[in-house]
Amino acid sequence: MSILVVDDSEDVRLLIKTFLNSAGYKDILLADSALEALALLDIPCEGLKSAPSKKKNLDVDIILLDVVMPEMDGIEFCRIVKASEQHKDIPIVMTTAIDESKLLEVAFDSGAIDYLSKPLNKIELLARVRSILKLKKETDQRKARELELVELNRALFSANERLKELSSLDGLTGISNRRGFDERLEEEWNRGRRSVTPLSLILLDIDFFKFYNDTYGHLAGDECLISVANSFKKTLHRPADSLARYGGEEFAVILPETNEEGALKIAEDLRKAAESMGLQHETSKVADHVTVSLGTATMIPSEGSAPSDLIDAADKALYRAKEEGRNRVKAALQQEENT
């Protein structure tokens, strides 16, 4: 803790230092001019050529400042300190002769917190310094607490964001889960309604996945789900396309601003991607490797329809893909999309 005394009178500097020392304040800095004080605080200022002190940028807790000084007066100095982001909270007490009281208003306007009249009275000086230092300490503690709270808030916010992210992710595959899918579909539905653009959805199933699990075990089943999800991630290139794990072995892909033709093409790409993994599936009835069946549906979202209509239509198309022999893509029929 240090106290900076700025006064052009050596008598006053010595007197204040001695009074403060007698009360146990040991770290007293003296400056005989406002410019020297600015240099001590390391505040840049016009006309300040070189810093007279090597000890710079000090941690000052209070400044006792003479109002009337040659070159730069206390008022100007006070304004400069109060304009410095780093130093603006240092309390400044003006010291002034009784007949300079008209300057007090200007002094307070410039940012001084209090004043002491000259000739100085020891008891008054020490009482004033003590109470201001106490106030400064409390202010510093409050500021530190506020800073701590801001930090905590930030941490809480990012933890919440992360939690939100995690709550919409599938733990096994790392892609969106059903919750994430529902939110995203709702968003894209509304966007499509505003922009009057088609929204497509692909629903797909791993063929005979129950048999896969029965044959290779659940751990292998999980591995298969991860591999399929990864191959789909690699296949989907457009940033707006959104892949999700819809159910056990069921996946969904939301395709904004995509018509039926586009959806069919992407669905076919996904089918090929799954097949080209060449993941052995000896109990599948359609191939000796893992395959998928896909249904697509496309709608222009409107007032009279809902996202669930799109899901139903894609689900019906998926059902037909399975019915017609699996390992294929089927688009929803017009009447499926209209119901």
Next chain:
Amino acid sequence: MGKEEKIIVHVDADLKSIIPRFFELRCADLDLINRNIEKGDYETIRRIGHSMKGAGGGYGFDYISEIGVAIELAAKEHNTEDIRRWVDELSVYLKKIEVLYDE
């Protein structure tokens, strides 16, 4: 004030170490004022009076503050006669002071 008469001034014992410097500075003030009377630099004299006014009482020498006030005023009025009178007064006063330190 008689020449032999001593003036007892009670001063805070904490100030013991800086009182000699205070007197040195007052003697320097006397020299400086005298030199500036010759030069007619009343602004410098006014400033010295002003500083004396602000410092004296703080050390316990209220009368030095009063002399400071008088010198400041006389300098403002360019009243050389009054300045000389108060300089003499200060000079005599400094010689008569006997400091008693209050523990």
